[in-house]
Amino acid sequence: MSMDLKTEKKNDIIIIYVKEERLDAHNSGELKSEMQKLFEGGAKNILVDLKDVRFIDSSGLGALVSGFKNAISHQGNLKLSSLQPQVKSMFELTRLHRVFEIFASASEAQDNF
Amino acid sequence: MSMDLKTEKKNDIIIIYVKEERLDAHNSGELKSEMQKLFEGGAKNILVDLKDVRFIDSSGLGALVSGFKNAISHQGNLKLSSLQPQVKSMFELTRLHRVFEIFASASEAQDNF
Amino acid sequence: MEKKDIEVDIKVPNQTRYLSLIGRIGEDIAKELDKYTGDRETLAYHINLVLTEAMVNAIKYANAKDPEKLVHIVINISDDALVIKVFDKGQGFDINTIPSPDFNRLEDRGRGIFLIRSLMDSVCYKKVRNGNVLEMSKKLH
Protein backbone atom coordinates (compact mmCIF):
# COMPACT_ATOMS: atom_id res chain seq x y z
CA MET A 1 0.00 0.00 0.00
CA SER A 2 1.10 3.51 -0.66
CA MET A 3 -1.60 6.09 -0.75
CA ASP A 4 -1.01 9.46 -2.32
CA LEU A 5 -1.53 11.97 0.50
CA LYS A 6 -0.09 15.46 0.33
CA THR A 7 0.23 17.08 3.76
CA GLU A 8 0.69 20.81 4.28
CA LYS A 9 0.87 22.92 7.45
CA LYS A 10 -0.67 26.39 7.37
CA ASN A 11 -0.56 28.23 10.72
CA ASP A 12 -2.00 25.74 13.18
CA ILE A 13 -3.94 23.74 10.58
CA ILE A 14 -2.70 20.57 8.93
CA ILE A 15 -4.24 20.05 5.51
CA ILE A 16 -4.29 16.53 4.09
CA TYR A 17 -4.96 16.52 0.35
CA VAL A 18 -6.16 13.07 -0.68
CA LYS A 19 -4.63 12.72 -4.14
CA GLU A 20 -6.54 9.58 -5.06
CA GLU A 21 -9.50 9.03 -7.36
CA ARG A 22 -10.98 6.53 -4.92
CA LEU A 23 -11.12 6.57 -1.13
CA ASP A 24 -12.18 3.01 -0.42
CA ALA A 25 -11.52 -0.15 1.58
CA HIS A 26 -8.25 -0.57 -0.27
CA ASN A 27 -6.61 2.65 0.86
CA SER A 28 -8.69 4.33 3.58
CA GLY A 29 -6.88 2.50 6.37
CA GLU A 30 -3.82 4.56 5.53
CA LEU A 31 -5.66 7.86 5.79
CA LYS A 32 -7.10 6.73 9.11
CA SER A 33 -3.64 5.92 10.55
CA GLU A 34 -2.22 9.17 9.22
CA MET A 35 -4.88 11.23 11.03
CA GLN A 36 -4.44 9.18 14.20
CA LYS A 37 -0.68 9.71 14.12
CA LEU A 38 -1.13 13.46 13.67
CA PHE A 39 -3.60 13.85 16.54
CA GLU A 40 -1.43 11.69 18.79
CA GLY A 41 1.54 13.84 17.82
CA GLY A 42 -0.26 16.91 19.15
CA ALA A 43 -2.09 18.24 16.10
CA LYS A 44 -5.31 20.04 16.97
CA ASN A 45 -6.78 21.07 13.62
CA ILE A 46 -6.90 18.82 10.60
CA LEU A 47 -8.53 19.60 7.28
CA VAL A 48 -9.06 16.75 4.84
CA ASP A 49 -9.43 18.02 1.27
CA LEU A 50 -11.21 15.61 -1.08
CA LYS A 51 -10.95 17.59 -4.32
CA ASP A 52 -9.43 14.69 -6.29
CA VAL A 53 -11.70 12.03 -4.82
CA ARG A 54 -14.34 10.98 -7.32
CA PHE A 55 -15.49 7.92 -5.38
CA ILE A 56 -15.95 7.11 -1.70
CA ASP A 57 -17.29 3.91 -0.14
CA SER A 58 -18.43 3.08 3.39
CA SER A 59 -14.85 2.32 4.45
CA GLY A 60 -13.74 5.76 3.25
CA LEU A 61 -16.59 7.37 5.17
CA GLY A 62 -15.66 5.21 8.17
CA ALA A 63 -12.05 6.39 8.09
CA LEU A 64 -13.22 10.01 8.19
CA VAL A 65 -15.62 9.24 11.06
CA SER A 66 -12.74 7.62 12.91
CA GLY A 67 -10.65 10.76 12.36
CA PHE A 68 -13.52 12.90 13.60
CA LYS A 69 -13.82 10.87 16.82
CA ASN A 70 -10.06 11.07 17.25
CA ALA A 71 -10.26 14.84 16.92
CA ILE A 72 -12.92 15.04 19.64
CA SER A 73 -10.97 12.85 22.03
CA HIS A 74 -7.93 15.10 21.54
CA GLN A 75 -9.96 18.31 21.89
CA GLY A 76 -9.25 19.05 18.25
CA ASN A 77 -11.13 19.58 15.02
CA LEU A 78 -11.51 17.64 11.79
CA LYS A 79 -13.13 19.43 8.89
CA LEU A 80 -13.60 18.58 5.22
CA SER A 81 -13.37 20.50 1.97
CA SER A 82 -13.89 20.24 -1.81
CA LEU A 83 -16.36 17.35 -2.01
CA GLN A 84 -17.38 16.39 -5.52
CA PRO A 85 -21.17 16.13 -5.98
CA GLN A 86 -21.36 12.32 -5.98
CA VAL A 87 -19.12 12.12 -2.91
CA LYS A 88 -21.26 14.73 -1.18
CA SER A 89 -24.36 12.69 -1.88
CA MET A 90 -22.83 9.74 -0.01
CA PHE A 91 -22.45 11.97 3.07
CA GLU A 92 -26.08 12.97 2.72
CA LEU A 93 -27.33 9.42 2.29
CA THR A 94 -25.56 8.37 5.49
CA ARG A 95 -26.49 11.65 7.29
CA LEU A 96 -22.79 12.37 7.84
CA HIS A 97 -23.23 15.84 6.33
CA ARG A 98 -24.78 16.74 9.69
CA VAL A 99 -21.68 15.55 11.52
CA PHE A 100 -18.88 17.13 9.51
CA GLU A 101 -18.30 20.76 8.76
CA ILE A 102 -17.88 20.74 5.00
CA PHE A 103 -16.45 23.67 3.01
CA ALA A 104 -16.41 24.39 -0.70
CA SER A 105 -12.64 24.84 -0.81
CA ALA A 106 -9.56 24.31 1.34
CA SER A 107 -9.01 28.05 1.62
CA GLU A 108 -12.57 28.68 2.75
CA ALA A 109 -12.17 25.94 5.35
CA GLN A 110 -8.94 27.48 6.66
CA ASP A 111 -10.76 30.69 7.46
CA ASN A 112 -13.23 28.76 9.58
CA PHE A 113 -11.16 26.87 12.11
CA MET B 1 -27.01 5.09 -36.13
CA SER B 2 -26.30 8.76 -35.84
CA MET B 3 -22.69 9.72 -35.93
CA ASP B 4 -21.57 13.09 -34.70
CA LEU B 5 -19.97 14.77 -37.72
CA LYS B 6 -19.59 18.53 -37.91
CA THR B 7 -19.17 19.77 -41.48
CA GLU B 8 -17.79 23.19 -42.36
CA LYS B 9 -17.03 24.84 -45.69
CA LYS B 10 -14.00 27.13 -45.92
CA ASN B 11 -13.30 28.50 -49.42
CA ASP B 12 -13.29 25.39 -51.60
CA ILE B 13 -12.48 22.96 -48.78
CA ILE B 14 -15.05 20.94 -46.87
CA ILE B 15 -13.86 20.06 -43.38
CA ILE B 16 -15.47 17.10 -41.64
CA TYR B 17 -14.80 17.13 -37.92
CA VAL B 18 -15.36 13.63 -36.53
CA LYS B 19 -16.80 14.38 -33.09
CA GLU B 20 -16.59 10.81 -31.84
CA GLU B 21 -14.22 9.12 -29.43
CA ARG B 22 -14.18 6.00 -31.59
CA LEU B 23 -14.11 5.62 -35.38
CA ASP B 24 -14.91 1.93 -35.72
CA ALA B 25 -17.05 -0.69 -37.44
CA HIS B 26 -20.08 0.68 -35.64
CA ASN B 27 -19.99 4.17 -37.10
CA SER B 28 -17.42 4.39 -39.91
CA GLY B 29 -19.97 3.40 -42.57
CA GLU B 30 -21.64 6.73 -41.99
CA LEU B 31 -18.45 8.71 -42.51
CA LYS B 32 -17.82 6.72 -45.67
CA SER B 33 -21.27 7.56 -47.12
CA GLU B 34 -20.93 11.18 -46.14
CA MET B 35 -17.65 11.55 -48.05
CA GLN B 36 -19.09 9.68 -51.03
CA LYS B 37 -22.15 11.96 -51.09
CA LEU B 38 -19.94 15.04 -50.97
CA PHE B 39 -17.65 13.94 -53.81
CA GLU B 40 -20.64 12.90 -55.91
CA GLY B 41 -22.19 16.28 -55.22
CA GLY B 42 -19.18 17.97 -56.77
CA ALA B 43 -16.88 18.53 -53.81
CA LYS B 44 -13.19 18.49 -54.76
CA ASN B 45 -11.35 18.99 -51.49
CA ILE B 46 -12.25 17.25 -48.26
CA LEU B 47 -10.36 17.46 -45.01
CA VAL B 48 -11.20 14.94 -42.29
CA ASP B 49 -10.19 16.20 -38.86
CA LEU B 50 -9.71 13.48 -36.25
CA LYS B 51 -8.93 15.63 -33.21
CA ASP B 52 -11.60 14.01 -31.01
CA VAL B 53 -10.91 10.46 -32.17
CA ARG B 54 -9.04 8.52 -29.54
CA PHE B 55 -9.53 5.11 -31.16
CA ILE B 56 -9.61 3.85 -34.74
CA ASP B 57 -10.00 0.26 -35.97
CA SER B 58 -9.47 -1.35 -39.38
CA SER B 59 -13.01 -0.39 -40.44
CA GLY B 60 -12.32 3.25 -39.59
CA LEU B 61 -9.08 3.12 -41.59
CA GLY B 62 -11.00 1.40 -44.38
CA ALA B 63 -13.60 4.17 -44.51
CA LEU B 64 -10.85 6.75 -44.92
CA VAL B 65 -9.18 4.67 -47.65
CA SER B 66 -12.53 4.47 -49.40
CA GLY B 67 -12.86 8.26 -49.20
CA PHE B 68 -9.34 8.64 -50.57
CA LYS B 69 -10.12 6.43 -53.57
CA ASN B 70 -13.33 8.37 -54.10
CA ALA B 71 -11.34 11.58 -54.12
CA ILE B 72 -8.99 10.25 -56.78
CA SER B 73 -11.79 9.05 -59.01
CA HIS B 74 -13.38 12.51 -58.79
CA GLN B 75 -10.05 14.32 -59.41
CA GLY B 76 -10.26 15.62 -55.85
CA ASN B 77 -8.27 15.49 -52.64
CA LEU B 78 -8.80 13.91 -49.24
CA LYS B 79 -6.44 14.96 -46.47
CA LEU B 80 -6.35 14.34 -42.73
CA SER B 81 -5.55 16.43 -39.69
CA SER B 82 -5.14 16.31 -35.89
CA LEU B 83 -4.34 12.63 -35.38
CA GLN B 84 -3.83 11.62 -31.75
CA PRO B 85 -0.61 9.62 -31.19
CA GLN B 86 -2.27 6.19 -30.83
CA VAL B 87 -4.39 6.82 -33.91
CA LYS B 88 -1.31 7.92 -35.84
CA SER B 89 0.45 4.71 -34.87
CA MET B 90 -2.35 2.68 -36.51
CA PHE B 91 -1.68 4.53 -39.78
CA GLU B 92 2.00 3.71 -39.43
CA LEU B 93 1.40 0.04 -38.65
CA THR B 94 -0.73 -0.32 -41.78
CA ARG B 95 1.61 1.94 -43.84
CA LEU B 96 -1.31 4.29 -44.55
CA HIS B 97 0.76 7.25 -43.37
CA ARG B 98 2.48 6.98 -46.75
CA VAL B 99 -0.86 7.26 -48.53
CA PHE B 100 -2.51 10.14 -46.74
CA GLU B 101 -1.26 13.67 -46.35
CA ILE B 102 -1.55 14.21 -42.62
CA PHE B 103 -1.35 17.63 -40.93
CA ALA B 104 -0.96 18.62 -37.31
CA SER B 105 -4.05 20.83 -37.33
CA ALA B 106 -7.07 21.63 -39.50
CA SER B 107 -5.77 25.15 -40.15
CA GLU B 108 -2.35 23.88 -41.24
CA ALA B 109 -4.09 21.44 -43.58
CA GLN B 110 -6.22 24.21 -45.11
CA ASP B 111 -3.10 26.09 -46.15
CA ASN B 112 -1.91 23.01 -48.02
CA PHE B 113 -4.69 22.08 -50.41
CA MET C 1 -30.31 -15.82 -20.31
CA GLU C 2 -32.51 -13.86 -22.69
CA LYS C 3 -31.34 -13.21 -26.22
CA LYS C 4 -30.75 -9.53 -25.76
CA ASP C 5 -28.97 -9.74 -22.43
CA ILE C 6 -25.51 -8.71 -21.49
CA GLU C 7 -23.72 -10.94 -19.02
CA VAL C 8 -20.33 -10.24 -17.51
CA ASP C 9 -18.86 -12.89 -15.24
CA ILE C 10 -15.73 -11.87 -13.35
CA LYS C 11 -13.34 -13.78 -11.13
CA VAL C 12 -10.59 -11.85 -9.38
CA PRO C 13 -8.19 -12.61 -6.57
CA ASN C 14 -9.42 -12.00 -3.06
CA GLN C 15 -7.71 -8.62 -2.72
CA THR C 16 -8.96 -5.08 -2.25
CA ARG C 17 -6.62 -3.83 -4.96
CA TYR C 18 -9.09 -5.18 -7.52
CA LEU C 19 -11.99 -3.12 -6.17
CA SER C 20 -11.31 -0.30 -8.60
CA LEU C 21 -11.23 -2.65 -11.62
CA ILE C 22 -14.57 -4.21 -10.67
CA GLY C 23 -16.04 -0.79 -9.96
CA ARG C 24 -14.88 0.54 -13.31
CA ILE C 25 -16.29 -2.41 -15.23
CA GLY C 26 -19.59 -1.81 -13.43
CA GLU C 27 -19.50 1.84 -14.44
CA ASP C 28 -18.75 0.95 -18.06
CA ILE C 29 -21.76 -1.34 -18.17
CA ALA C 30 -24.05 1.19 -16.50
CA LYS C 31 -23.05 3.88 -18.96
CA GLU C 32 -24.00 1.56 -21.82
CA LEU C 33 -27.62 1.27 -20.66
CA ASP C 34 -29.29 3.60 -23.10
CA LYS C 35 -32.68 2.29 -22.09
CA TYR C 36 -32.19 3.66 -18.58
CA THR C 37 -34.27 6.77 -18.15
CA GLY C 38 -32.50 8.26 -15.11
CA ASP C 39 -29.11 9.94 -14.96
CA ARG C 40 -26.54 7.45 -16.20
CA GLU C 41 -23.56 9.06 -14.45
CA THR C 42 -25.35 8.66 -11.12
CA LEU C 43 -26.35 5.10 -11.92
CA ALA C 44 -22.72 4.36 -12.80
CA TYR C 45 -21.57 5.69 -9.40
CA HIS C 46 -24.18 3.64 -7.59
CA ILE C 47 -23.26 0.43 -9.43
CA ASN C 48 -19.59 1.09 -8.69
CA LEU C 49 -20.48 1.57 -5.02
CA VAL C 50 -22.66 -1.50 -4.51
CA LEU C 51 -20.08 -3.67 -6.29
CA THR C 52 -17.37 -2.24 -4.05
CA GLU C 53 -19.36 -2.75 -0.84
CA ALA C 54 -20.38 -6.31 -1.71
CA MET C 55 -16.87 -7.29 -2.80
CA VAL C 56 -15.32 -5.82 0.35
CA ASN C 57 -17.72 -7.85 2.49
CA ALA C 58 -16.93 -11.03 0.58
CA ILE C 59 -13.24 -10.37 1.18
CA LYS C 60 -13.58 -9.34 4.84
CA TYR C 61 -16.15 -11.75 6.18
CA ALA C 62 -16.10 -14.78 3.96
CA ASN C 63 -12.76 -15.23 2.27
CA ALA C 64 -10.49 -13.69 4.85
CA LYS C 65 -8.87 -16.87 6.01
CA ASP C 66 -7.88 -17.91 2.51
CA PRO C 67 -6.09 -15.32 0.41
CA GLU C 68 -6.01 -17.84 -2.43
CA LYS C 69 -9.77 -17.71 -2.84
CA LEU C 70 -11.30 -15.85 -5.73
CA VAL C 71 -14.13 -13.36 -5.63
CA HIS C 72 -16.80 -14.24 -8.15
CA ILE C 73 -19.12 -11.57 -9.50
CA VAL C 74 -21.81 -11.79 -12.17
CA ILE C 75 -23.44 -8.73 -13.71
CA ASN C 76 -26.49 -9.28 -15.86
CA ILE C 77 -28.55 -6.84 -17.85
CA SER C 78 -31.91 -7.82 -19.20
CA ASP C 79 -34.54 -5.68 -20.78
CA ASP C 80 -35.84 -4.32 -17.54
CA ALA C 81 -33.24 -4.85 -14.83
CA LEU C 82 -29.58 -4.81 -13.92
CA VAL C 83 -28.78 -7.70 -11.59
CA ILE C 84 -25.53 -8.12 -9.67
CA LYS C 85 -24.53 -11.30 -7.89
CA VAL C 86 -21.55 -11.49 -5.58
CA PHE C 87 -20.66 -15.00 -4.46
CA ASP C 88 -18.76 -15.95 -1.34
CA LYS C 89 -17.73 -19.24 0.24
CA GLY C 90 -17.93 -18.17 3.87
CA GLN C 91 -20.26 -19.03 6.75
CA GLY C 92 -22.92 -16.65 5.50
CA PHE C 93 -25.14 -14.38 7.61
CA ASP C 94 -28.73 -13.34 7.90
CA ILE C 95 -29.02 -10.06 6.07
CA ASN C 96 -32.43 -9.39 7.60
CA THR C 97 -30.88 -9.02 11.05
CA ILE C 98 -28.58 -6.19 9.90
CA PRO C 99 -30.11 -2.94 11.17
CA SER C 100 -29.88 0.43 9.49
CA PRO C 101 -27.14 2.55 11.05
CA ASP C 102 -28.15 4.56 14.10
CA PHE C 103 -27.71 8.09 12.77
CA ASN C 104 -27.36 9.48 16.29
CA ARG C 105 -24.32 7.37 17.05
CA LEU C 106 -21.03 7.82 15.31
CA GLU C 107 -19.71 4.42 14.26
CA ASP C 108 -16.72 3.77 12.00
CA ARG C 109 -18.56 0.96 10.25
CA GLY C 110 -21.91 -0.62 9.48
CA ARG C 111 -22.92 1.44 6.44
CA GLY C 112 -22.22 -1.06 3.63
CA ILE C 113 -25.46 -3.06 3.58
CA PHE C 114 -27.39 0.15 4.27
CA LEU C 115 -25.90 1.80 1.18
CA ILE C 116 -26.63 -1.27 -0.95
CA ARG C 117 -30.24 -1.36 0.26
CA SER C 118 -30.64 2.38 -0.31
CA LEU C 119 -29.37 2.31 -3.87
CA MET C 120 -30.82 -0.94 -5.24
CA ASP C 121 -34.45 -1.92 -5.71
CA SER C 122 -34.13 -5.38 -4.25
CA VAL C 123 -31.43 -7.11 -2.21
CA CYS C 124 -31.21 -10.63 -0.89
CA TYR C 125 -28.52 -12.90 0.52
CA LYS C 126 -28.93 -16.64 0.35
CA LYS C 127 -27.21 -20.00 0.41
CA VAL C 128 -26.26 -21.55 -2.89
CA ARG C 129 -24.23 -24.62 -3.75
CA ASN C 130 -20.73 -24.15 -2.32
CA GLY C 131 -21.46 -20.93 -0.52
CA ASN C 132 -23.65 -17.87 -0.59
CA VAL C 133 -24.70 -15.13 -2.91
CA LEU C 134 -25.63 -11.51 -2.38
CA GLU C 135 -28.07 -10.69 -5.16
CA MET C 136 -29.12 -7.13 -5.83
CA SER C 137 -31.11 -5.67 -8.65
CA LYS C 138 -32.06 -2.33 -10.06
CA LYS C 139 -35.05 -1.75 -12.32
CA LEU C 140 -34.19 0.08 -15.49
CA HIS C 141 -37.59 1.63 -16.16
Next chain:
Amino acid sequence: MEKKDIEVDIKVPNQTRYLSLIGRIGEDIAKELDKYTGDRETLAYHINLVLTEAMVNAIKYANAKDPEKLVHIVINISDDALVIKVFDKGQGFDINTIPSPDFNRLEDRGRGIFLIRSLMDSVCYKKVRNGNVLEMSKKLH
Protein backbone atom coordinates in the same frame (compact mmCIF):
# COMPACT_ATOMS: atom_id res chain seq x y z
CA MET D 1 -7.46 -21.34 -13.74
CA GLU D 2 -4.55 -20.41 -11.51
CA LYS D 3 -5.18 -18.99 -8.08
CA LYS D 4 -3.96 -15.51 -8.91
CA ASP D 5 -5.71 -15.17 -12.23
CA ILE D 6 -8.29 -12.69 -13.35
CA GLU D 7 -10.99 -14.02 -15.63
CA VAL D 8 -13.67 -11.94 -17.30
CA ASP D 9 -16.28 -13.76 -19.33
CA ILE D 10 -18.59 -11.55 -21.39
CA LYS D 11 -21.66 -12.29 -23.47
CA VAL D 12 -23.20 -9.46 -25.46
CA PRO D 13 -25.73 -9.25 -28.24
CA ASN D 14 -24.44 -9.63 -31.77
CA GLN D 15 -24.33 -5.88 -32.45
CA THR D 16 -21.55 -3.43 -33.23
CA ARG D 17 -22.96 -0.96 -30.70
CA TYR D 18 -21.37 -3.08 -27.97
CA LEU D 19 -17.86 -2.79 -29.43
CA SER D 20 -17.06 0.22 -27.28
CA LEU D 21 -18.17 -1.52 -24.07
CA ILE D 22 -16.01 -4.55 -24.79
CA GLY D 23 -13.10 -2.33 -25.78
CA ARG D 24 -13.41 -0.31 -22.60
CA ILE D 25 -13.53 -3.38 -20.38
CA GLY D 26 -10.39 -4.61 -22.15
CA GLU D 27 -8.70 -1.27 -21.49
CA ASP D 28 -9.70 -1.35 -17.82
CA ILE D 29 -8.15 -4.79 -17.43
CA ALA D 30 -4.98 -3.83 -19.27
CA LYS D 31 -4.50 -0.76 -17.09
CA GLU D 32 -4.71 -2.98 -14.01
CA LEU D 33 -1.70 -5.07 -15.06
CA ASP D 34 0.93 -3.60 -12.80
CA LYS D 35 3.28 -6.45 -13.60
CA TYR D 36 3.40 -5.35 -17.24
CA THR D 37 6.71 -3.68 -17.90
CA GLY D 38 5.80 -1.81 -21.10
CA ASP D 39 3.62 1.25 -21.48
CA ARG D 40 0.20 0.41 -20.09
CA GLU D 41 -1.69 3.08 -22.06
CA THR D 42 -0.38 1.58 -25.28
CA LEU D 43 -1.19 -1.94 -24.14
CA ALA D 44 -4.71 -0.77 -23.28
CA TYR D 45 -5.17 0.62 -26.80
CA HIS D 46 -3.89 -2.59 -28.36
CA ILE D 47 -6.19 -4.77 -26.27
CA ASN D 48 -9.12 -2.51 -27.14
CA LEU D 49 -8.19 -2.86 -30.82
CA VAL D 50 -7.76 -6.63 -31.00
CA LEU D 51 -11.01 -7.13 -29.07
CA THR D 52 -12.77 -4.80 -31.49
CA GLU D 53 -11.34 -6.50 -34.60
CA ALA D 54 -12.13 -10.00 -33.38
CA MET D 55 -15.65 -9.09 -32.28
CA VAL D 56 -16.39 -7.35 -35.60
CA ASN D 57 -15.29 -10.47 -37.49
CA ALA D 58 -17.46 -12.70 -35.31
CA ILE D 59 -20.42 -10.41 -36.04
CA LYS D 60 -19.71 -10.01 -39.77
CA TYR D 61 -18.63 -13.46 -40.84
CA ALA D 62 -20.07 -15.89 -38.34
CA ASN D 63 -23.17 -14.53 -36.69
CA ALA D 64 -24.51 -12.34 -39.47
CA LYS D 65 -27.48 -14.45 -40.36
CA ASP D 66 -28.74 -14.58 -36.82
CA PRO D 67 -29.02 -11.27 -34.99
CA GLU D 68 -30.24 -13.17 -31.93
CA LYS D 69 -26.86 -14.82 -31.46
CA LEU D 70 -24.55 -13.64 -28.71
CA VAL D 71 -20.90 -12.81 -28.96
CA HIS D 72 -18.89 -14.62 -26.31
CA ILE D 73 -15.56 -13.27 -25.16
CA VAL D 74 -13.23 -14.50 -22.43
CA ILE D 75 -10.31 -12.45 -21.14
CA ASN D 76 -7.84 -14.18 -18.89
CA ILE D 77 -4.81 -12.86 -17.08
CA SER D 78 -2.30 -15.19 -15.57
CA ASP D 79 1.07 -14.42 -14.13
CA ASP D 80 2.79 -14.16 -17.46
CA ALA D 81 0.19 -13.64 -20.18
CA LEU D 82 -3.03 -11.97 -21.16
CA VAL D 83 -5.18 -14.30 -23.21
CA ILE D 84 -8.28 -13.30 -25.16
CA LYS D 85 -10.73 -15.78 -26.67
CA VAL D 86 -13.49 -14.73 -29.02
CA PHE D 87 -15.98 -17.48 -29.83
CA ASP D 88 -18.17 -17.69 -32.89
CA LYS D 89 -20.68 -20.21 -34.19
CA GLY D 90 -20.08 -19.71 -37.91
CA GLN D 91 -18.50 -21.84 -40.63
CA GLY D 92 -15.02 -20.92 -39.55
CA PHE D 93 -12.04 -20.18 -41.79
CA ASP D 94 -8.39 -21.03 -42.11
CA ILE D 95 -6.52 -18.11 -40.57
CA ASN D 96 -3.24 -19.30 -42.08
CA THR D 97 -4.52 -18.55 -45.59
CA ILE D 98 -5.16 -14.89 -44.75
CA PRO D 99 -2.29 -12.90 -46.29
CA SER D 100 -0.84 -9.68 -44.93
CA PRO D 101 -2.27 -6.67 -46.73
CA ASP D 102 -0.49 -5.68 -49.95
CA PHE D 103 0.85 -2.26 -48.95
CA ASN D 104 1.10 -1.20 -52.60
CA ARG D 105 -2.59 -1.67 -53.24
CA LEU D 106 -5.21 0.45 -51.61
CA GLU D 107 -7.98 -1.78 -50.28
CA ASP D 108 -10.86 -0.72 -48.04
CA ARG D 109 -10.54 -3.89 -46.00
CA GLY D 110 -8.33 -6.79 -45.02
CA ARG D 111 -6.39 -5.19 -42.16
CA GLY D 112 -8.13 -6.79 -39.14
CA ILE D 113 -6.24 -10.08 -38.83
CA PHE D 114 -3.03 -8.27 -39.77
CA LEU D 115 -3.48 -5.82 -36.88
CA ILE D 116 -4.26 -8.65 -34.47
CA ARG D 117 -1.15 -10.57 -35.59
CA SER D 118 1.00 -7.45 -35.34
CA LEU D 119 -0.07 -6.56 -31.82
CA MET D 120 -0.31 -9.97 -30.14
CA ASP D 121 2.42 -12.52 -29.49
CA SER D 122 0.44 -15.54 -30.62
CA VAL D 123 -2.80 -15.94 -32.54
CA CYS D 124 -4.71 -19.04 -33.54
CA TYR D 125 -8.19 -19.86 -34.80
CA LYS D 126 -9.62 -23.30 -34.28
CA LYS D 127 -12.75 -25.43 -34.06
CA VAL D 128 -14.25 -26.02 -30.65
CA ARG D 129 -17.48 -27.66 -29.56
CA ASN D 130 -20.36 -25.72 -31.14
CA GLY D 131 -18.20 -23.40 -33.19
CA ASN D 132 -14.81 -21.77 -33.35
CA VAL D 133 -12.52 -19.67 -31.27
CA LEU D 134 -9.98 -16.99 -32.12
CA GLU D 135 -7.39 -17.19 -29.36
CA MET D 136 -4.76 -14.52 -29.00
CA SER D 137 -2.23 -13.93 -26.29
CA LYS D 138 0.23 -11.32 -25.18
CA LYS D 139 3.19 -12.04 -22.93
CA LEU D 140 3.39 -9.73 -19.95
CA HIS D 141 7.14 -9.93 -19.37
